Amino acid sequence: MGIRVAARSWVAPCALAALCLLAADARALGTPAGTPVTNTATVTYDAGAGTWTQSASAVFTVDERIDVVVTWLDAAPVAVAPADLDRQLTFQLTNTGNGSEAFALAVDALVAGDQFDPGNARVYLDSNDSGVYEPAVDPPYQPGVNDPLLGADGARLVFVLADIPVATLSGDRGDAELEATSLTGAVTGTIVAGAGELGTDAVIGGGTSAVLGSYLVSDEFVSVAKTAVVTDLGGGSTPAPGSTITYSLVVTPNGAGTFSNLVITDALPPFTTWVAGSLTLDAVPLSDVVDGDAGDFGGTIANQVTVALGNLAGGSLPQTITFAVTID
Amino acid sequence: MKYAVAVSLTVLIGVTSAQAVESAGNTAVEIKITAEVEVTVKNADGIEEVKRVPAAKVPPGTAVIYTLNAKNTSAQPVADVVMTDPIPAAMEYVDGSVSAQDARVTFSVDGGKSFAAKEALKVRGEDGALRAAVPADYTHIRWQLEKPLAPGEARAVSFRARVE
Numbered sequence: 148m149g150i151r152v153a154a155r156s157w158v159a160p161c162a163l164a165a166l167c168l169l170a171a172d173a174r175a176l177g178t179p180a181g182t183p184v185t186n187t188a189t190v191t192y193d194a195g196a197g198t199w200t201q202s203a204s205a206v207f208t209v210d211e212r213i214d215v216v217v218t219w220l221d222a223a224p225v226a227v228a229p230a231d232l233d234r235q236l237t238f239q240l241t242n243t244g245n246g247s248e249a250f251a252l253a254v255d256a257l258v259a260g261d262q263f264d265p266g267n268a269r270v271y272l273d274s275n276d277s278g279v280y281e282p283a284v285d286p287p288y289q290p291g292v293n294d295p296l297l298g299a300d301g302a303r304l305v306f307v308l309a310d311i312p313v314a315t316l317s318g319d320r321g322d323a324e325l326e327a328t329s330l331t332g333a334v335t336g337t338i339v340a341g342a343g344e345l346g347t348d349a350v351i352g353g354g355t356s357a358v359l360g361s362y363l364v365s366d367e368f369v370s371v372a373k374t375a376v377v378t379d380l381g382g383g384s385t386p387a388p389g390s391t392i393t394y395s396l397v398v399t400p401n402g403a404g405t406f407s408n409l410v411i412t413d414a415l416p417p418f419t420t421w422v423a424g425s426l427t428l429d430a431v432p433l434s435d436v437v438d439g440d441a442g443d444f445g446g447t448i449a450n451q452v453t454v455a456l457g458n459l460a461g462g463s464l465p466q467t468i469t470f471a472v473t474i475d
Numbered sequence: 476m477k478y479a480v481a482v483s484l485t486v487l488i489g490v491t492s493a494q495a496v497e498s499a500g501n502t503a504v505e506i507k508i509t510a511e512v513e514v515t516v517k518n519a520d521g522i523e524e525v526k527r528v529p530a531a532k533v534p535p536g537t538a539v540i541y542t543l544n545a546k547n548t549s550a551q552p553v554a555d556v557v558m559t560d561p562i563p564a565a566m567e568y569v570d571g572s573v574s575a576q577d578a579r580v581t582f583s584v585d586g587g588k589s590f591a592a593k594e595a596l597k598v599r600g601e602d603g604a605l606r607a608a609v610p611a612d613y614t615h616i617r618w619q620l621e622k623p624l625a626p627g628e629a630r631a632v633s634f635r636a637r638v639e
Contacts, residue, residue, distance in 0.1 A: 177535070177565075177639045178535055178565040178638055178639050182565060184533075184563045184565050184566065184638070185563065186508060186510065186541060186560065186561065186562075186563050187508075187560075187561070188506055188508040188541075188543045188558060188559070188560040189506070189558070189559050189560075190504050190506040190543075190545045190556060190557065190558045190559075191555075191556075191557045191559070192503065192504045192545075192553045192554070192555060192556045192557070192624075193553065193554045193555040194501050194503040194504070194549065194551065194553050195501055195503075197500075197501070198555070199500060199501040199502075199503070199504070201502065201504060201505065201506045202506065203506045203507050203508045204508065205508045205509055205510040205530075205541065206510075207510050207530040207531055207532060207533050207539065208531065208532050208533070209532075209533060209534070209535065209565065209638055210532045210533060210534040210535075211534070212534040212535045212536065245535050347532055348532050348534075350534035352534075352536070
């Protein structure tokens with residue numbers, strides 16, 4: 148079960164993927180490739196005994212224009228610690244052209260101008276628009292195998308995962324560039340005959356787009372240490388049906404800044420049942436319902452523990468959350 | 476008619492179709508319409524020049540030049556000649572591009588029901604209030620020729636519209 152730490156300032160500025168999507172607006176040119184555009188002109192005139200009308204038409208077909216835009220969705224550099232593994236940068240690939248198009252992706256973590264190079268940079272495709280990389284759910288990007296195919300105006304979230312070198316200091320920035328290139332062509336102004344939709348020609352507008360994303364090493368971070376103690380029905384520690392698991396989450400704010408609106412959420416593992424009234428914060432019981440105290444179970448988020456820790460100064464005392472479940 | 480011209484990568488060209496689709500009773504005036512795009516080609520001296528070629532396939536963002544030509548094919552003068560052209564739904568009129576020689580030009584913003592000079596056109600905005608019309612609001616252009624067409628005389632008018 149994953150623990151989520153959400154703080155409304157800089158710790159997770161883009162935790163809500165939907166908000167990030169709104170921020171990245173790229174208006175596409177509208178008319179679909181292959182559309183016939185007919186223009187019928189008329190003339191009216193007086194002749195003989197009446198008024199007469201004649202008309203004539205001209206028609207052309209709208210070609211496909213290929214345009215792609217890559218945007219970096221994390222609103223600010225992603226705060227990381229030295230030696231962190233699999234840290235996520237979130238990008239969005241948007242087809243701003245007027246036809247379906249497939250794009251090749253490439254990540255470059257060796258760009259100049261930063262203090263370190265993120266290691267082992269890899270590209271993953273968000274398979275479910277969650278905005279958060281999910282192992283085994285979001286596939287690794289494989290050139291030529293799963294190049295994202297996007298309809299006109301279509302968008303896809305793409306993750307770059309990289310490891311943070313050990314030898315980094317607080318304040319160091321490391322950049323990684325994600326580039327998307329149309330499989331039809333990348334050179335602006337070229338025409339690829341017959342490569343557009345419905346037999347149209349493809350005209351390359353912006354066939355390639357690249358943007359930097361950044362990591363920022365910070366000693367300002369919230370750590371959460373989770374431990375579990377099993378008590379079975381006989382007083383031993385065997386995890387069996389009926390056994391109780393008591394979880395303890397120790398939340399430690401590190402660094403010199405302040406973490407505002409810090410919220411800890413934790414989902415129950417499968418095949419367990421919540422022990423009513425078991426939630427505590429620093430040994431003070433919290434009721435299960437949403438009320439005046441800091442926490443609840445199942446009220447704010449179904450089947451999850453939610454504890455709002457408010458504003459915590461870096462370096463202040465760790466906060467300890469405990470709760471219990473029984474094994475079904 | 477087929478065109479085969481070396482184009483330096485702006486738009487591809489091909490065939491434009493301009494045929495009369497209606498012929499009602501009196502055919503004293505013949506109308507034609509052509510759609511063209513400008514392309515940059517290199518001439519024999521290697522110098523780039525802009526040419527107009529018939530529009531067959533046009534990418535979004537490109538301006539198309541429409542030319543309407545009315546010709547009096549009869550032996551008598553023809554009066555009150557009015558040419559009307561809708562701006563196709565997928566296109567937007569390019570401001571200031573209309574030619575208006577010897578003709579009174581008016582625009583419509585209501586699908587051709589009424590026409591007025593562009594300064595007088597108003598549309599209702601999303602907030603319900605009337606505002607001055609902009610080129611994107613125009614739906615039709617109308618040319619009223621100021622003089623009758625003499626026998627054999629032709630008059631061409633034109634405008635540009637961009638593919639959205």
